[in-house]
Amino acid sequence: MAKEPILSAKDVEIQFSLRGRMLTAIRRCSLDLYEGETMAIVGESGSGKSVFTKSFIGMLDANGGVTGGSIMYEGVDISKYKTEKEWMTIRGKKISMVMQDPMTSLNPLKKIGKQIQESIELNQGIKGAAAKAKALEMLERVGIPEPEKRFNQYPHEFSGGMRQRVVIAIAVACHPQILICDEPTTALDVTIQAQILNLIRELQRDLKMTVIYITHDLGVVANVADRVAVMYAGQIVEYGMVDEIFYDAWHPYTWALLSALPQLGVKGEELPTIDGTPPNLFNEVKGDAFAPRNRHALAIDFEEEPPFFEVTKTHKAKTWYLDPRAPKIEQPKSIRQLREKMRGRG
Ligand SMILES: Nc1ncnc2c1ncn2[C@@H]1O[C@H](COP(=O)(O)OP(=O)(O)OP(=O)(O)O)[C@@H](O)[C@H]1O
Numbered sequence: 001m002a003k004e005p006i007l008s009a010k011d012v013e014i015q016f017s018l019r020g021r022m023l024t025a026i027r028r029c030s031l032d033l034y035e036g037e038t039m040a041i042v043g044e045s046g047s048g049k050s051v052f053t054k055s056f057i058g059m060l061d062a063n064g065g066v067t068g069g070s071i072m073y074e075g076v077d078i079s080k081y082k083t084e085k086e087w088m089t090i091r092g093k094k095i096s097m098v099m100q101d102p103m104t105s106l107n108p109l110k111k112i113g114k115q116i117q118e119s120i121e122l123n124q125g126i127k128g129a130a131a132k133a134k135a136l137e138m139l140e141r142v143g144i145p146e147p148e149k150r151f152n153q154y155p156h157e158f159s160g161g162m163r164q165r166v167v168i169a170i171a172v173a174c175h176p177q178i179l180i181c182d183e184p185t186t187a188l189d190v191t192i193q194a195q196i197l198n199l200i201r202e203l204q205r206d207l208k209m210t211v212i213y214i215t216h217d218l219g220v221v222a223n224v225a226d227r228v229a230v231m232y233a234g235q236i237v238e239y240g241m242v243d244e245i246f247y248d249a250w251h252p253y254t255w256a257l258l259s260a261l262p263q264l265g266v267k268g269e270e271l272p273t274i275d276g277t278p279p280n281l282f283n284e285v286k287g288d289a290f291a292p293r294n295r296h297a298l299a300i301d302f303e304e305e306p307p308f309f310e311v312t313k314t315h316k317a318k319t320w321y322l323d324p325r326a327p328k329i330e331q332p333k334s335i336r337q338l339r340e341k342m343r344g345r346g
């Protein structure tokens with residue numbers, strides 16, 4: 001792993017104004033991204049995965065913005081960018097995003113080929129026949145058969161998987177350094193999902209990209225990621241190498257996520273399901289945001305926000321459980337059994 005991160009988000013706060021009130025979607029959230037890695041971001045719906053990463057390309061909805069912290073990229077704090085002109089130097093060229101809803105990223109009224117071509121013309125300064133040739137090359141590159149014929153078709157003539165390939169073609173057409181994939185396979189069935197994952201992996205290797213892979217599916221994470229960051233209520237609460245998160249997690253929210261894995265059918269033990277709901281983001285969050293849903297929360301969890309504690313050099317968790325002053329806490333049996341099961345499989 002390279003020493004210096006290629007992107008460093010620090011204490012990022014993102015707020016939206018909604019019907020005259022402020023909602024804080026991201027609370028002092030930090031993330032360092034290293035060249036060539038695949039970083040998975042996991043967390044339940046509404047935890048802030050999309051909002052946080054959209055801020056890296058200036059794509060937050062108009063009613064919101066970065067209200068604190070910094071996002072350093074190539075020596076510049078891009079969180080201070082104000083204009084589209086500034087973002088156009090980065091978005092699509094250096095940092096690209098496959099958006100969560102593939103239907104909104106394609107124009108249903110425009111031919112597929114034209115859409116890729118236009119994106120290439122906009123971002124690469126090549127025009128006409130040259131841009132078309134490049135678009136055809138990209139269609140082929142992402143595994144779309146008969147690119148010449150497909151070029152002239154409309155999005156509705158493509159299957160979900162093929163549409164996702166097109167969206168990926170547009171995202172990588174300019175060889176970005178960082179590719180953010182936001183739930184790129186959620187709407188697809190399992191076989192197609194595996195194909196798209198393979199495609200992303202291949203492109204990452206060939207184009208030497210760094211990938212942020214957003215998903216709520218921990219099963220997918222095990223297959224794609226080098227590192228994992230777990231998000232809860234607008235914050236990263238734990239991060240580490242993929243094995244460290246799967247076999248030695250320490251945040252109770254990570255435990256809850258892991259215990260929902262199908263591999264974890266532990267007989268005779270009640271699974272620690274995630275009861276309750278995340279905090280209301282209109283209100284200020286006190287202590288550990290997960291405490292009200294954690295049956296084994298400590299008193300301090302309701303009072304004071306935990307800092308990150310180091311488990312290893314690469315693994316940190318934001319939970320009082322790791323404070324040396326905390327009562328001796330053991331990982332739940334299900335987590336220890338998962339570790340044994342996985343080890344057993346080699
Ligand atoms: N334009 C907006 N205005 C107000 N609130 C917003 C806006 N966009 C996002 N939010 C809120 O920000 C929070 C984080 O949303 P985000 O879309 O990042 O979640 P997510 O982790 O990507 O969830 P999912 O897994 O469902 O995609 C949510 O509470 C959401 O309602």
Ligand SMILES: [Mg+2]
Pocket residue numbers: 049050051100182
């Ligand atoms: Mg999302």
